[in-house]
Amino acid sequence: MAQPSGEARRRPSMDDVARAAGVSKAAVSKVIRHAYGVSPEMRDRVERTIAELEYRPRVAARVMRGQSFTIGVEIPNLGNEFFTEVMAGASSKLRGSPYQMIIAPGLGDGRGAQVLESLSDRQVDGMIAISPGVSSEWLERLGEEIPMVMLGRHDRAISYDTLTNDDALGAELAVSHLIERGHQRIAHLTISSDEESWPRTPHGIRHRAYIDTLEARGLTPVVSTCEYSSASAYAAGRELIASGQITAIFVGNDALAIEVLRALADLDLTTDSVAVVGYDDIPLASHPRISLTTVSQFGRHMGALAIELLLERIVGGRTDSRHEVVTPELRMRASSAAPAPLLN
Amino acid sequence: MAQPSGEARRRPSMDDVARAAGVSKAAVSKVIRHAYGVSPEMRDRVERTIAELEYRPRVAARVMRGQSFTIGVEIPNLGNEFFTEVMAGASSKLRGSPYQMIIAPGLGDGRGAQVLESLSDRQVDGMIAISPGVSSEWLERLGEEIPMVMLGRHDRAISYDTLTNDDALGAELAVSHLIERGHQRIAHLTISSDEESWPRTPHGIRHRAYIDTLEARGLTPVVSTCEYSSASAYAAGRELIASGQITAIFVGNDALAIEVLRALADLDLTTDSVAVVGYDDIPLASHPRISLTTVSQFGRHMGALAIELLLERIVGGRTDSRHEVVTPELRMRASSAAPAPLLN
DNA sequence: ATGAAAGCGCTAACAG
DNA sequence: CTGTTAGCGCTTTCAT
Numbered sequence: 001m002a003q004p005s006g007e008a009r010r011r012p013s014m015d016d017v018a019r020a021a022g023v024s025k026a027a028v029s030k031v032i033r034h035a036y037g038v039s040p041e042m043r044d045r046v047e048r049t050i051a052e053l054e055y056r057p058r059v060a061a062r063v064m065r066g067q068s069f070t071i072g073v074e075i076p077n078l079g080n081e082f083f084t085e086v087m088a089g090a091s092s093k094l095r096g097s098p099y100q101m102i103i104a105p106g107l108g109d110g111r112g113a114q115v116l117e118s119l120s121d122r123q124v125d126g127m128i129a130i131s132p133g134v135s136s137e138w139l140e141r142l143g144e145e146i147p148m149v150m151l152g153r154h155d156r157a158i159s160y161d162t163l164t165n166d167d168a169l170g171a172e173l174a175v176s177h178l179i180e181r182g183h184q185r186i187a188h189l190t191i192s193s194d195e196e197s198w199p200r201t202p203h204g205i206r207h208r209a210y211i212d213t214l215e216a217r218g219l220t221p222v223v224s225t226c227e228y229s230s231a232s233a234y235a236a237g238r239e240l241i242a243s244g245q246i247t248a249i250f251v252g253n254d255a256l257a258i259e260v261l262r263a264l265a266d267l268d269l270t271t272d273s274v275a276v277v278g279y280d281d282i283p284l285a286s287h288p289r290i291s292l293t294t295v296s297q298f299g300r301h302m303g304a305l306a307i308e309l310l311l312e313r314i315v316g317g318r319t320d321s322r323h324e325v326v327t328p329e330l331r332m333r334a335s336s337a338a339p340a341p342l343l344n
Numbered sequence: 345m346a347q348p349s350g351e352a353r354r355r356p357s358m359d360d361v362a363r364a365a366g367v368s369k370a371a372v373s374k375v376i377r378h379a380y381g382v383s384p385e386m387r388d389r390v391e392r393t394i395a396e397l398e399y400r401p402r403v404a405a406r407v408m409r410g411q412s413f414t415i416g417v418e419i420p421n422l423g424n425e426f427f428t429e430v431m432a433g434a435s436s437k438l439r440g441s442p443y444q445m446i447i448a449p450g451l452g453d454g455r456g457a458q459v460l461e462s463l464s465d466r467q468v469d470g471m472i473a474i475s476p477g478v479s480s481e482w483l484e485r486l487g488e489e490i491p492m493v494m495l496g497r498h499d500r501a502i503s504y505d506t507l508t509n510d511d512a513l514g515a516e517l518a519v520s521h522l523i524e525r526g527h528q529r530i531a532h533l534t535i536s537s538d539e540e541s542w543p544r545t546p547h548g549i550r551h552r553a554y555i556d557t558l559e560a561r562g563l564t565p566v567v568s569t570c571e572y573s574s575a576s577a578y579a580a581g582r583e584l585i586a587s588g589q590i591t592a593i594f595v596g597n598d599a600l601a602i603e604v605l606r607a608l609a610d611l612d613l614t615t616d617s618v619a620v621v622g623y624d625d626i627p628l629a630s631h632p633r634i635s636l637t638t639v640s641q642f643g644r645h646m647g648a649l650a651i652e653l654l655l656e657r658i659v660g661g662r663t664d665s666r667h668e669v670v671t672p673e674l675r676m677r678a679s680s681a682a683p684a685p686l687l688n
Numbered sequence: 689a690t691g692a693a694a695g696c697g698c699t700a701a702c703a704g
Numbered sequence: 705c706t707g708t709t710a711g712c713g714c715t716t717t718c719a720t
Contacts, residue, residue, distance in 0.1 A: 011489060013713055024691040029715060037689055059466045060407035061713035064696040068404070070466075078428040078435075079627075087422050091449055100462050103447040105435055118444050122403045122414075145355060230627070258631065265632035283423075283574070287602065288609035289633045357697055368707045373699060381705060405697035408712040 012053045021049040032057060063123050071099050071310065072124035074115045074131060076106035077228065080255045081282035082299050083130065086151065089303025090128065097311070099125065106131075110194075113138060120146055126310045132201040133193060147313035149306050152202045161309045162323045165297035167202045170328035171209035174250050174277045174295050177330055179217055182338045183248040183275060186214065187240050189233065189260065190252040192225035203252050206279065210250055222246055230259050238263035241274050247339035254278035254285050254294055261290065261335070271335040281331050291334035298326055356397045365393040376401055407467050415443050415654065416468035418459045418475060420450035421572065424599045425626035426643050427474065430495065433647025434472065441655070443469065450475075452572075454538075457482060464490055470654045476545040477537060491657035493650050496546045505653045506667045509641035511546045514672035515553035518594050518621045518639050521674055523561055526682045527592040527619060530558065531584050533577065533604065534596040536569035547596050550623065554594060566590055574603050582607035585618050591683035598622035598629050598638055605634065605679070615679040625675050637680035641672045 018025045023046060030038050031046040038046075049055075059068055073090060075083045087103065094101055102124070104115045112131035119127050126147035131139075136155045142148065143159030153162045178186050188210045191203045198204040207223065214221050222245070226236035233251075237260035240249055251257035257278030264274060278285060281296035305324060312318045362369045367390060374382050375390040382390075393399075403412055417434060419427045431447065438445055446468070448459045456475035463471050470491035475483075480499045486492065487503030497506045522530050532554045535547045542548040551567065558565050566589070570580035577595075581604035584593060595601035601622030608618060622629060625640035649668060656662045 015713075025714080026691055026716080027689090030690090033715085035715095039689060042689080056461060056465050058407075058713060060404040060412070061696095062715080063402075063404035064408070064698090064713075065715040066696095078422075078431050079425070081423070084422040084428070087449065091422075095451070101449065102466075103449065105431065105445065105447065107439070117400060121400050122446075261633060262631050284628070287606050289605060359697075369698080370700085370707060370709095371705090374706095377699085379699095383705060386705080402697060405712095406699080408697075408714090409699040410712095 011058075012055045014055070014057065017046070017049050017053055017055045020053060021046050067125050068123050069098050069100060070122070070124045071101045071307070072119035072122065072127040073101055073103045074106065074112070074119060074127065074129035075103055076112065076130055076132075078105050079230075080253070081284060082253065082255065082280040085282065085299030086130075086303035086306070089300035089305075090307045091303070092300075093304040093307040099311075099314075109133075116142060126314045128306045128310060132203075133197060135197070147310055149309045149313075151302060151306060154200045154202075154205065156321075156323060158321050161313070161321050163302060163306050163309065163326070164202070164324075165302070165326040165328045167205040167328075168209040170279060170295040170297065171206035171250070172213050173328065173330040174279065174293075175210050175213040177293070177332065178248045178250065178275060178277060178336060179213075179219070181248075181275065181336055184219055184339075185222070185246045186219065186248045186250060187222040187224060187246045188250050188252075189224050189226060189236055189240060189256065191228050191256070206252060226256070230255075233259040234263050238267065241267055241269065246274065248275035248277070248336070250277045252279060254280040254282045254292060257292055257294070257335075258284065258290065261292070272337050273340055275336045275339065277336050285331070285333070293333045293336035294331050295328045296331050297328045302326060355402075356399045358399070358401065361390065361393050361397055361399045364397060365390050411469050412467050413442050413444060414466070414468045415445045415651070416463035416466065416471040417445055417447045418450065418456070418463060418471065418473035419447055420456065420474055420476075422449050423574075424597070425628060426597065426599065426624040429626065429643030430474075430647035430650070433644035433649075434651045435647070436644075437648040437651040443655075443658075453477075460486060470658045472650045472654060476547075477541060479541070491654055493653045493657075495646065495650060498544045498546075498549065500665075500667060502665050505657070505665050507646060507650050507653065507670070508546070508668075509646070509670040509672045511549040511672075512553040514623060514639040514641065515550035515594070516557050517672065517674040518623065518637075519554050519557040521637070521676065522592045522594065522619060522621060522680060523557075523563070525592075525619065525680055528563055528683075529566070529590045530563065530592045530594060531566040531568060531590040532594050532596075533568050533570060533580055533584060533600065535572050535600070550596060570600070574599075577603035578607050582611065585611055585613065590618065592619035592621070592680070594621045596623060598624040598626045598636060601636055601638070601679075602628065602634065605636070616681050619680045619683065621680050629675070629677070635678035637677045638675050639672045640675050642670055646670060 014025050014028050018028050027042055028046055031043050091101055104119055106115055110133050112134045116129055128149050130151045140159045148160035150160055150162050152164055154164055190207050211221050224236050224240050226232040233256040241263055251260055257276055260276050278292050278294040281294045284290055285292040285294045358369050358372050361372050371386055372390055375387050435445055448463055450459055454477050456478045460473055472493050474495045484503045492504035494504055494506050496508055498508055534551050555565050568580050568584050570576040577600035593604055595604055601620050604620050622636050622638040625638045628634055629636040629638045
């Protein structure tokens, strides 16, 4: 049975293995790194001892001299299925590689930099992040220290890679679709952020494209903003619906759009009264009970692609930056029916 | 502007700070650890230099001597909202503490131990995990090395804490509710696992309670199992519904229940034909389009509680184990209507 | 092919 | 109150 707890057992070190196997630490090190210069017999002996002692190298000690074999991923919000899809894509791409992924959840509001710093303090071999609210100057400096790929940033960085979808196209697809369905009074619900970075964030670009598409058709934009929370999206959506002035809402992303559907239902309305279109195509959007028209940006694929780019830097040694853009696609579902007569 | 990329800048070390400030490393160390024995002037000078050089201690070097100020969390599946709720609760509890949380996503099937090991290799100061598929002997050994709290394990461990909800009660609440609603032919859709551990996993216990509750009322159990995936749950749910032999399904958790709702809708049926009850009360369950009757086990609260238990060990030095049980509550919603006449 | 030794950046005794 | 010193467990030249 287990020993009395509290007496923390010390785990074996490389020295213990070396001693037990009657070889040098260097030999053990070579064996675990699959490095050259070890005879089959030695390898065998060492591996046997490692198994016997259940030895596992400590990452920290390893990091002091070499790599951590760790990829850090910063994710602003665990509750948004789009992000978890990206993680899933990344995770599956990493399978079979010696790299392990750790996720650092965001701290909300403008604290994205803190999370990136803490990942860097851990000396991950590379990182993937989704941090719209960090200045590109700051990121450029971080990118010089550590391989990095940023998702959803439209800046042409030189020290790190970016991976986005064509947000302008996606928003245009969404809005054009509503117009083609016959909608004239289309609102946009988006996430507010600071004036400074806003125009280059995904939401800022979608917003711009929404405005442009409407104006090109001579229609009037109606913009409402909310914070990045279910409650805020619900409230803003409800207000928009209750105004009775619109027949459709293009929402900044699916997670928020689903809150708008909630508000709609709470007002005893359906998407036949007010059409709703989202962005991301999270798995839930295809659920028949939700059936949300949306724009797919292929989250899983983006996650996998991000890992590819990162490994090109880490393993392949690439140092020039790449900027990949994924082409989004419209997913037509039941939430974007043709407009009913205006409520008032 | 940024330097040419590729020329990775070396980040300053404690030595650099000491040199620049004209003091010893020890002094710098004391300042960043807020340790005793530093004069205000020295503290001031060092802090100024730290800010100037933008110095941040490297976690790895720190770990070699002391703590990592990191809490590792193992989560089997990022896509399940219940788990992300637990994370959110944990994360909010950690705010303001010097500890940072990192999440290691599960690798699927029986590879839970691997993730725990890799967290331990990183020498996190403590860890929280949801690993039903790991033997308790193995966990006891790990618990002797590192403070640990396990969620959803019903074993009375001695080297680690456990935190569960009363799964037997929860399942009984769910099944009794269906019986009271008038259902007689109630199926159970659950997640299969190895014979060995199954009876002590949350799903095993819910299954047992389901059987017992039905039999106590003289009703016949109908059990279907699936794997931990949307597709598998969908298929199993669809088959159960198509059989036409049941009027209600108690599903092992909400994520799977939502797939059953999907199958139901795809068969052009509603919960008026086949009632559905889940487990967990994820945020989506309360969405009016879903309105899933379920059993709440207060995920956010559990996450926060897990951190509390862990900090008692890490900071407070507690070494005896605690085993907390949360009392679940039924959440009645529209998905558990009274039964319609049998289909065949 | 193998091992000895230096050192990564920090913390913790211990001296002064 | 401050600085010196000895490691923590690895990787990596560099001899042998």
